[in-house]
Every structure is written in structure tokens, then in C-alpha cells.
Amino acid sequence: MFKKDKYYGEIWLPNKEGQKQFCTIEVVENDFFLNTILLTDLLQIKLDIIYGVFNDLGCLTFVNCNIIRSETGVVKYKKICPDYVFACANHFIEPKGIRLKSIEIENNTINDFISNFHTMNPLKDKVEVQNVQINKININEDLTLSLFKNYGIETNRFGTNILNHGILKFEFNYEKSLLQSIEIYRHFQKFCIMFFFGIEKFNYFKSNCLNCGEEYYIVFNDDLAFTHNQGIFHKFSFKNFDSFPSVISNWYNNEDLKYCFDIIIENYLSKKVSRARRFTNSISSFEAFYKLFSVESKHKKLNKRIFEYKDIFCLMDPNIVEIEEFSRKMIRIRDFYVHGNRDQKTEHSSFELLYYSLLLDFVVIRELSTVLGFADNDIKKIENAGISVFKNQLPLNRLINENLIID
Structure with missing residues (x-):
């Protein structure tokens, strides 16, 4: 989602929209750092919520904002690191009490699990790049897991490349909080850590607004995203893994299994x-x-x-x-x-x-x-x-x- 290292915009505190301040965002490995002269109490070390509008990003809501650096001189400079960032094109996302019915994650590691990619159709002389659903698994009465392949197009002066993307989607019958939704994704990450070579950081993590249906993106510290060299399965495809539906269902549904594997992990x-x-x-x-x-x-x-x-x-x-x-x-x-x-x-x-x-x-x-x-x-x-x-x-x-x- 965030293609640049720096973005420009303005931010303000709740109920203080008339006191907007210029701000730059630095993105360092999915960590956000706000550089601003936003006025706060001298001894304040944390702000609950900050709103902002930024070029190329839209409306952003920053949550649990830690002031990691503060300087006082001609201007009062602050460097702020939020725990969560909500980004939506047309309206702000209110984080308090937010509920989700689905989450969608794009992660390069999922590409390794999907064996069939886009191919050239020799009869039509074109590349077929439509979305394809590889698996849809009903984990239990509340949770459904789906795997997709998708594509992206990258163009520069040397040519155009079609990029394959692996997408993981969870759908809930009952609304869940953000932390519950993240925990469901984290449990899938643990599956990859346990049996494969870990999992990379997600490219995006998004959901849909329950009021208007518009999609919005969520950024948080993905501390389970790492790779290691102790994997069991070297090359693996969910499509050819006949027992995967029962395996992943047991992985989510059996609490005793969760307990034992968490100790090993x-x-x-x-x-x-x-x-x-x-x-x-x-x-x-x-x-x-x-x-x-x-x-x-x-x-x-x-x-x-x-x-x-x-x-x-x-x-x-x-x-x-x-x-x-x-x-x-x-x-x-x-x-x-x-x-x-x-x-x-x-x-x-x-x-x-x-x-x-x-x-x-x-x-x-x-x-x-x-x-x-x-x-x-x-x-x-x-x-x-x-x-x-x-x-x-x-x-x-x-x-x-x-x-x-x-x-």
C-alpha cells in the first residue's frame, strides 16, 4: 500500500480541527513516524488519537501515538510513533469500538503456496490475469478462510511486468474486534512458522467499513513476520495438499493443540x-x-x-x-x-x-x-x-x- 518512504499532509487532535499542523510521515519497514510541531502538553508522552489528511493516502487515523522525541526551541518539534494506523480514501475510521466482518491480507509468502499462476493464452495472444480463488474452507460456523491469487502491473521505461500476488481472506459470521481479527491472522502466521520457513510482512491488511462498505487499510506492528531456516516443508502447494482443509480447521478449532504448539513456537x-x-x-x-x-x-x-x-x-x-x-x-x-x-x-x-x-x-x-x-x-x-x-x-x-x- 505505502509505496513511498515519505508523505506530506497535516494533522490535528480530536475536537481541534482548527489547530491543524504540517506533518511528514516516514515509513520504515511498516513502522510509521510522524514529524510535526503539533501542540501538546509539555509532559505528555502519549496521545490516544490523531487525525490527518495526506497526499496519496487520504484520511488517516493514528491510534496509541507514542511521543518518542520532543525538542523545544524556536519551534516545538515532536516525533511520534503510532501503534495503529487506519487509512481510508474518503472518510476517517473511528477506532473506538470498531467491528469487522472480514479481513484481507496480501503476503508474498502466500505465493509459495499457490502453484498455478497467470499463463499466456496462445489462441488469443494475451495473458489471462483474472482473480482465481484457490481454496475456500469453512473452519467453523463463525470463520471461513479463502486463498486467492491476484496480479499487479508494474510499469517503467524498460517495460511492463505482471506481478503475482497471494491473498489470504478471513470472513466472520459474527462481528469481531480489531484485536480478535489480528489474532486470527497471527494464528495463521504461527502455522507457517511451525511447518514452513516463516512468513514475510504483509503488503497490506484491509477490511471494509460496516456503514458504507468502503475498504480501508490497517497498519500495525507485525511482530510474527519473520523467516527462519528450520522449516519442515521446503516446497509446498495448498492446491495439492488434500488434507489442508482438515489440518487448518483443526489448527484453529483444537485449543489443546494451540496450547502445545504455542510452547514450541x-x-x-x-x-x-x-x-x-x-x-x-x-x-x-x-x-x-x-x-x-x-x-x-x-x-x-x-x-x-x-x-x-x-x-x-x-x-x-x-x-x-x-x-x-x-x-x-x-x-x-x-x-x-x-x-x-x-x-x-x-x-x-x-x-x-x-x-x-x-x-x-x-x-x-x-x-x-x-x-x-x-x-x-x-x-x-x-x-x-x-x-x-x-x-x-x-x-x-x-x-x-x-x-x-x-x-
């Missing part, structure tokens, strides 16, 4: 998480999974719980020779970090903690994927991804991480 979201913290997250996710989904779910001791899934542990990590000894070691490490039992005799390096954490994660992901409804061939891909880590990457990384100073 913490390991992806925290860029500087320590190996010890990562391990405790992983052991917590395994114990939560066991309590909620184990067929037997009667063992109270961790070693018995690990032994119940010994086939999966040994499948993922061929280096496990004695599952009993492995489970006892997991107990000692858990007690050392979680229960503060520093008398435990446990020898492990930070490098080993990382791989123990990965092993627990892969076991839980593999088992929860069966609950989600993944097909057998997709479960096999998850198993192969885990086996690859411990059969191929572990020996190499162990060699790379050797330290002659202490080893």
Missing part, C-alpha cells in the same frame, strides 16, 4: 533465547502433549512418558542406544534447570542442550501432526526432517562447535 520467536530456556520450553511442550494427547496418559514420571514414545525418539535420533539412560538424563537436566536441583550429577554442554531440545520438539510436532490430520506422506516428511537433523547435521555441527581451549 516460543523457541522460534525468541532470537536470543538461551539453550537452557529452549530446553525447558521443549520439555514443557512434551509433558503438556503427553497429558493432553497420550493414548495411555497415565504415567506421572517423565522417564515412563519418554519410554512410551521410545520408537519415535529412536527413529528421530539413531544415536540413542539405551532409551532408559536417555530418559534418566532428561530428568536430571530438567530437575537441574526447572526445579533448581543443583546436586544432580549431569554433564551436558550447551550444544547438547540444543539438540535435546530439537529432539523433543520433533517428537511432539510429529505426534501432534497426526492429531492435526496430516496425511501419511506428510508425516513421513516430518520424520525425515527430524532424522536429517540428527543423522546429517548433528555430526557436522558437533565438529564445528569443538573448542580446543576447553575440550
